[in-house]
Every structure is written in C-alpha cells, then in structure tokens.
Amino acid sequence: MYTDKVMDHFMNPRNVGEIDDADGVGQVGNPVCGDVMAMYIKVKDDIITDAKFKTFGCGAAIATSSITTEMVVGKRVDEALKISNREVAEALDGLPSEKMHCSNLAADALKEAIDDYRSRDADEESE
Amino acid sequence: MRRVYLDHSATTPVHPRVAAVINRYMLADFGNASSIHEFGKTAQQALRWSRERVAELVGASEADEIVFTSGGTESDNLAIKGAAAARKDRGRHIITSAVEHHAVLHTCEALEEDGFQVTKVGVDEYGRVDPEEVSEAIRDDTVLISIMLANNEVGTIQPVTEIAQAAREREILVHTDAVQAVPQMPVDVEDLGVDLLSLSGHKMYGPKGVGALYIRRGTRLLSQEHGGHHEKGRRAGTENIPGIAGLGEAAATTMEELPQREKHLERLQRRLIEGLLQVEGVHLNGHRRERLPNNVSISAAAIEGESILLGLNAEGIAASSGSACTSGALEPSHVLLAMGMSHEMAHGSLRMTLGRDNSQEDIDHVLEILPPIIDRLREMSPFEIQ
Ligand SMILES: Cc1ncc(COP(=O)(O)O)c(C=O)c1O
Ligand code: FES
Numbered sequence: 001m002y003t004d005k006v007m008d009h010f011m012n013p014r015n016v017g018e019i020d021d022a023d024g025v026g027q028v029g030n031p032v033c034g035d036v037m038a039m040y041i042k043v044k045d046d047i048i049t050d051a052k053f054k055t056f057g058c059g060a061a062i063a064t065s066s067i068t069t070e071m072v073v074g075k076r077v078d079e080a081l082k083i084s085n086r087e088v089a090e091a092l093d094g095l096p097s098e099k100m101h102c103s104n105l106a107a108d109a110l111k112e113a114i115d116d117y118r119s120r121d122a123d124e125e126s127e
Numbered sequence: 128m129r130r131v132y133l134d135h136s137a138t139t140p141v142h143p144r145v146a147a148v149i150n151r152y153m154l155a156d157f158g159n160a161s162s163i164h165e166f167g168k169t170a171q172q173a174l175r176w177s178r179e180r181v182a183e184l185v186g187a188s189e190a191d192e193i194v195f196t197s198g199g200t201e202s203d204n205l206a207i208k209g210a211a212a213a214r215k216d217r218g219r220h221i222i223t224s225a226v227e228h229h230a231v232l233h234t235c236e237a238l239e240e241d242g243f244q245v246t247k248v249g250v251d252e253y254g255r256v257d258p259e260e261v262s263e264a265i266r267d268d269t270v271l272i273s274i275m276l277a278n279n280e281v282g283t284i285q286p287v288t289e290i291a292q293a294a295r296e297r298e299i300l301v302h303t304d305a306v307q308a309v310p311q312m313p314v315d316v317e318d319l320g321v322d323l324l325s326l327s328g329h330k331m332y333g334p335k336g337v338g339a340l341y342i343r344r345g346t347r348l349l350s351q352e353h354g355g356h357h358e359k360g361r362r363a364g365t366e367n368i369p370g371i372a373g374l375g376e377a378a379a380t381t382m383e384e385l386p387q388r389e390k391h392l393e394r395l396q397r398r399l400i401e402g403l404l405q406v407e408g409v410h411l412n413g414h415r416r417e418r419l420p421n422n423v424s425i426s427a428a429a430i431e432g433e434s435i436l437l438g439l440n441a442e443g444i445a446a447s448s449g450s451a452c453t454s455g456a457l458e459p460s461h462v463l464l465a466m467g468m469s470h471e472m473a474h475g476s477l478r479m480t481l482g483r484d485n486s487q488e489d490i491d492h493v494l495e496i497l498p499p500i501i502d503r504l505r506e507m508s509p510f511e512i513q
Contacts, residue, residue, distance in 0.1 A: 033451035057452065061431075
C-alpha cells in the first residue's frame with residue numbers, strides 16, 4: 001500500500017524529538033481521525049536551521065512529518081511556508097488517496113510553527 | 128524471516144484435508160447437483176454429506192435445517208431480511224446490539240429504510256450485552272432478535288441462551304451470528320435456543336465465499352434469491368459444490384479437533400495476554416473469561432494502531448487494528464466505541480487472533496518483537512502514558 005520511500009521514513013524517521021529552545025512550535029490535530037503532530041523549529045537569520053517533530057498517527061502521518069522536517073531545513077521561512085501537502089506527498093513518491101489528508105498534518109504543523117516564530121519575532125522587535 | 132499469522136478472525140488458511148476435498152469436486156466430481164446422471168448424483172451426495180456434517184457441528188436435529196449460502200454476510204442477510212419479510216404483518220420491530228458485525232448492522236439499517244424499527248442495545252465496558260436490557264426492549268411488535276454469539280473484534284461471548292429464553296416465551300425469532308464462535312468453541316442450537324444461526328467457511332479453515340444458515344424446522348423465511356428450486360426454495364442458485372464439500376470437511380475436522388484446538392488456543396492466549404500486560408500502558412480489551420480462546424485484543428496508550436501493524440508487518444507478523452486510520456471510513460471501531468473506549472485508546476488498538484497453526488514459539492517471537500515497536504512509536508508520540 002505504501003511506497004518504499006514512505007516505509008523508509010516510517011521505519012527510520014528523521015528528526016524525531018523536541019527542541020528545548022525552539023524559536024517556533026506548532027501543534028495541530030487532524031480533524032479526520034484525531035491524530036496529533038507537534039513541530040519544533042530553530043531559525044537563524046530567517047533561515048530554518050533545525051526542525052524536529054513528534055507525531056501520534058498512522059504510517060503516512062509519521063512519514064510525512066519526517067520528510068517535512070528534512071525538506072524545510074536550510075530553507076528561508078517564507079519559502080518553507082510555500083511547501084504544500086501535495087509536494088510533501090510527491091517527495092514520498094506518492095500516498096494512497098485515502099491517506100492524503102494525513103499529509104495536511106505536517107504542512108499545518110509547519111505553518112503553525114512559523115506563525116509562532118513570527119509572532120515571537122514581532123514581540124521582540126516591538127520591545 | 129519468521130512469518131507469524133495472527134489474523135485468524137479475518138480469515139484462516141484452508142485445512143489440507145479441506146483443500147483435497149475441494150480439489151476433487153472441482154476436477155473429477157464436478158457435476159451439477161440438479162442433474163440426474165451419475166455426475167449429478169455424486170454432487171448430490173456431497174451436498175447431503177456436507178449438510179449432515181454442518182448440522183452435526185451445530186447440534187441441529189435435521190440436516191435439512193441447514194441452508195448453504197455464499198458466506199457469513201449472506202447468511203446474516205437471509206436470516207434477518209428473510210425473517211423480517213416473512214413476519215412483517217405481525218410486527219416491524221427488530222432488536223440487535225451495538226457491537227454486531229456490519230453484515231448484521233447494515234442489514235438492519237437497510238430494513239429501517241423499509242419501515243422497520245430497530246433497537247440497538249448497548250454493551251458494558253467488556254463488550255457484553257445485558258439480557259435484561261434485551262428483555263426490556265421487547266415490544267408487542269418485536270419479530271426478531273439478532274445478537275452475535277462471539278464478537279469478531281474483542282472476542283466477547285454474549286449470553287445468547289438467556290436472551291433466547293425471554294424471546295421464545297414471546298414467540299420472537301432469535302438469530303445469532305456465530306461466524307467467529309463456531310471454529311473455536313462448542314456451539315449447539317438446542318443449548319442456545321436459537322432459531323437461526325450463521326456460520327462462514329473461511330473463518331473455520333474452509334474456503335472463502337461459502338457459508339451456511341441454520342434454520343430451525345418450521346421457521347418461515349422469505350428467500351432473498353429468486354431462481355431455481357435449490358435448497359428447498361430457500362436459496363436459489365446452482366450449489367457451489369466444491370465450496371460446500373469443503374465446508375462439510377471443515378465442519379468434520381472442527382468436530383474432531385475442537386477439544387484439542389480449544390486447549391491449544393487457550394494455552395497460547397494466556398501466554399500472549401500475560402506477556403503483553405507486562406508492557407507499560409497496555410490494556411486488555413474485552414472480557415477476561417467470557418472470551419473466545421483465540422482472541423487477544425489490546426490497546427496501547429499514546430500510539431496509533433496502523434503504525435503498530437506496519438511495524439509488525441515489517442517483522443513478518445500479521446495482525447489487525449480497530450484504529451480509525453485502518454478503516455476505510457476513518458472512524459474508530461464501532462465495537463470499541465460502544466464499549467465506552469475513548470477515541471484515543473481505540474486508536475491504539477491491536478487485535479491478534481490465534482489459530483490451530485500457531486505455536487508457542489510464535490507467541491514468544493511476538494512478545495520479543497512487539498514491545499520495542501511500542502517503545503519506538505511512543506518515543507515519536509507527543510503524548511505521555513497516563
Ligand atoms: C462476526 C462476523 N459475521 C459475519 C462475517 C462475514 O462473513 P463472510 O466474510 O463470510 O461474508 C464476519 C467476517 O468478517 C464476521 O466476523
Ligand atoms: S493520521 Fe489517521 S489515517 Fe493518517
């Protein structure tokens with residue numbers, strides 16, 4: 001049912017964990033089946049330098065979380081925001097259609113983490 | 128890699144003796160049981176022989192109380208729709224439970240569209256129906272009660288005898304879906320006091336696509352298939368002789384093996400449950416004692432079932448889950464929810480169903496492989512075990 005790439009990211013997920021001094025944290029729940037993902041990012045000079053995740057969900061949810069963290073590191077924040085769930089699925093050589101909704105989880109968590117980073121950044125500037 | 132199949136409630140391997148019989152009725156004795164020549168007679172004999180074996184297995188007094196169908200689903204449909212149609216002038220109320228297989232639940236829902244009313248009684252946290260609650264649900268217009276003998280997800284055995292007693296006093300037909308029970312526990316229609324009982328070939332080391340319905344003598348059902356006069360007008364269509372002969376052989380082997388099979392399964396089940404309950408945050412689903420000997424259903428806190436199945440599959444172990452992520456509908460199992468389980472715990476459910484071919488080594492292998500998978504998934508989870 002899953003591609004080799006999905007299985008690789010499921011069996012050997014990259015960047016599992018939390019970042020204690022993260023610059024942005026996003027946690028989202030999947031309204032479809034109740035799964036949850038948390039994403040942590042480190043940002044320096046507007047570039048994402050590190051990303052980690054924790055996911056409670058199916059194989060597709062874990063694999064998309066994993067590959068998303070890989071895809072964002074080294075990207076500028078505004079570039080990272082443009083990553084769509086479709087691109088995430090493509091990077092995994094595709095997902096079964098009934099599993100496409102799981103890839104929203106990673107994209108949404110990333111977006112929340114970036115929003116969190118930006119609101120903290122704005123707070124600092126206004127101080 | 129060692130391969131361990133622990134999904135016998137989904138389907139079973141065909142017993143070698145059964146496979147030999149099927150082969151014979153496909154290649155050499157391929158006749159149509161309606162033909163009057165020798166080929167036809169051989170097929171008729173197979174049909175007769177199989178009917179007797181299935182009748183014997185469920186304690187029916189006459190072979191003609193057995194009708195062959197295309198499987199458990201059709202048996203459930205024929206029992207419920209056939210009884211409802213035959214009795215609709217007496218009343219249009221049916222009682223069933225919240226934990227039935229979809230073959231029963233969706234059939235009852237279809238009847239609701241046709242003007243029947245359906246009461247679904249709930250279950251306790253162990254998945255048991257309370258016979259009192261069924262009695263209280265009986266109305267003057269109740270014509271049928273359908274309660275499964277053993278649940279396919281958590282293995283809980285229902286108090287069908289008690290339920291049937293209350294029903295018979297009031298001349299209400301009782302159907303039980305015994306698809307999961309028949310292969311692993313003694314089943315007797317007289318002890319149960321039921322009028323209709325469904326069973327399926329592929330859950331009892333027989334072939335897929337064949338099953339049977341026990342219909343107590345004198346019980347009128349409206350046939351759901353119109354055509355020839357097969358099965359005494361109760362189910363039209365040229366009989367699936369290889370499948371039916373295979374089902375007969377599966378019934379005969381079950382009769383012979385059952386005492387040993389039950390002991391074997393109970394031993395493995397105990398070992399597996401005890402081992403799994405050593406793992407932190409693992410909870411047994413279903414009833415401790417009123418349980419099929421081959422069912423082990425657990426929930427593991429803070430993780431999701433499909434990911435456990437993928438981890439197990441990568442190690443050659445086959446199991447199943449009631450998690451929303453494994454269902455096409457993306458809803459957690461209706462059985463686990465009816466038992467009052469939270470969505471989160473239903474998410475972490477894992478069902479392992481044992482069979483005659485499993486060994487103690489298989490169980491020890493699973494107990495070695497599964498805990499590290501649970502640990503690994505928990506490390507990835509944003510939740511803590513409570
Ligand atoms: C309790 C129960 N009833 C009915 C069925 C349906 O049987 P079949 O697959 O033969 O149609 C199953 C099998 O999934 C079952 O477990
Ligand atoms: S997270 Fe539930 S199906 Fe993927």
